[in-house]
Every structure is written in structure tokens, then in C-alpha cells.
Amino acid sequence: QSVLTQPPSVSGAPGQRVTISCTGSSSNIGAGYDVHWYQQLPGTAPKLLIYGNSNRPSGVPDRFSGSKSGTSASLAITGLQAEDEADYYCQSYDSSLSAQREVFGGGTKLTVL
Amino acid sequence: QVQLQESGPGLVKPSETLSLTCAVSGYSISSGYYWGWIRQPPGKGLEWIGSIYHSGSTYYNPSLKSRVTISVDTSKNQFSLKLSSVTAADTAVYYCARGEGYSSSWFDYWGQGTLVTVSS
Numbered sequence: 258q259s260v261l262t263q264p265p266s267v268s269g270a271p272g273q274r275v276t277i278s279c280t281g282s283s284s285n286i287g288a289g290y291d292v293h294w295y296q297q298l299p300g301t302a303p304k305l306l307i308y309g310n311s312n313r314p315s316g317v318p319d320r321f322s323g324s325k326s327g328t329s330a331s332l333a334i335t336g337l338q339a340e341d342e343a344d345y346y347c348q349s350y351d352s353s354l355s356a357q358r359e360v361f362g363g364g365t366k367l368t369v370l
Numbered sequence: 371q372v373q374l375q376e377s378g379p380g381l382v383k384p385s386e387t388l389s390l391t392c393a394v395s396g397y398s399i400s401s402g403y404y405w406g407w408i409r410q411p412p413g414k415g416l417e418w419i420g421s422i423y424h425s426g427s428t429y430y431n432p433s434l435k436s437r438v439t440i441s442v443d444t445s446k447n448q449f450s451l452k453l454s455s456v457t458a459a460d461t462a463v464y465y466c467a468r469g470e471g472y473s474s475s476w477f478d479y480w481g482q483g484t485l486v487t488v489s490s
Binding site for chain 2: 303362364
């Protein structure tokens with residue numbers, strides 16, 4: 258069971274907008290720790306998509322955006338394209354006593370219909 | 371362009387020690403950043419194992435801390451992972467990555483990953 262909760266799957270048609278949620282608690286996202294997002298295409302290493310809640314690394318299209326509020330964060334993808342079909346992971350830090358660590362969400366599989 | 375490449379045995383026997391090395395090119399480890407190991411069991415999600423700063427200070431996932439050692443060799447521009455007393459549950463693709471920051475470090479460059487299978 259992941260400390261950060263993501264929906265197992267989301268889907269959308271080409272051109273549509275989808276969002277992926279990442280729900281945490283007062284010991285991680287709610288404590289003010291930043292959230293980052295990764296895209297993992299089949300058979301490849303994860304790729305950094307969003308860092309520091311809402312910042313895009315160079316080369317990431319502005320169709321991808323991130324936000325954070327309270328104990329949750331979200332990744333939004335607009336103008337959905339077939340190449341966006343992948344697994345998406347959120348990541349943050351958990352400060353629980355005796356269990357402080359970097360943590361990932363369980364991952365969300367995005368299907369482009 | 372920063373590149374990372376994992377290397378090590380693809381098969382490890384139960385109860386033995388898993389050893390992997392990550393060679394870094396395009397950036398000098400001694401210049402900064404954290405350097406981490408993340409793993410992914412087949413068909414499952416990502417798990418952070420631990421990270422090391424260029425100075426040698428480390429922080430580990432508490433669930434693995436008793437079995438993990440991460441070290442850095444700045445002369446060879448590489449860092450290493452040792453995981454002792456492995457079981458089948460340690461079978462996974464192991465990634466090395468560069469981390470920015472501490473406590474909610476984001477990983478901007480990743481190796482391609484190497485599959486390690488624990489089996490007799």
C-alpha cells in the first residue's frame with residue numbers, strides 16, 4: 258500500500274484533458290514537501306515530467322501541468338495524444354517518525370482511447 | 371548530456387548480496403547533487419532505496435536500511451549499491467538516478483535500468 262494514493266487507471270480520447278490525482282497526508286504532501294511527477298513509457302526508465310509541484314523541465318511540452326493543494330497534488334494533461342499513453346507516478350517525501358523517506362505513488366496507467 | 375549506466379550481475383542467489391554500480395558520464399559526481407537508487411518489481415510501482423550526496427553522506431529507505439549500503443567513488447565517477455540477504459522479493463529492475471535536493475529530491479536523469487533476479 259503506497260503512502261501516496263493514485264487512481265490505478267484513467268483514460269481519455271485524443272485532444273481531451275485528463276487529470277491524475279495524488280493523495281497524501283499531513284506527514285508528506287500536507288507537511289509542505291514538494292511533489293514531482295514522472296512518465297514511464299513501456300519498457301523504459303521513468304522520465305521527469307514535473308518537479309517542485311508545478312515546474313516543467315526543459316523539453317517537456319506545456320500540455321503537462323502540475324498543481325498542489327493541501328494534502329493532494331494533480332497532474333493535468335491537455336490535448337491528449339496517443340504518445341501520452343504511459344504510466345504516471347507522483348513522488349514526494351514522507352516525514353513519519355522512524356520512516357522518513359522519499360515515497361512514490363502506486364502509479365496510474367493512462368489509456369488514450 | 372548527463373548519462374547514467376547500471377552494471378552488475380543479473381542473477382543473485384537467495385541470502386547473498388546484490389551489488390550494482392552506476393557509472394556517470396557528462397557530469398562530475400564530486401560537483402554536487404544526490405545520487406540515488408530506485409527499484410521496480412516486475413509489473414509493480416517504484417520504490418526508493420536510498421541516496422548518497424557527493425560528499426558521501428547517505429540516507430536510506432527505513433524499510434531496507436538494515437540491508438543497504440550505498441557508496442560513491444569520485445575517482446571513477448560512479449556510485450554503488452549493495453543489498454544483503456536478498457530474497458525473491460528483491461527481484462526488480464534497479465535504476466540509478468541523479469537527485470536534486472534533499473527530502474523530496476526529484477530525479478532528473480535516470481539510467482536505463484537493470485533487471486536483477488533473485489533465484490537459486
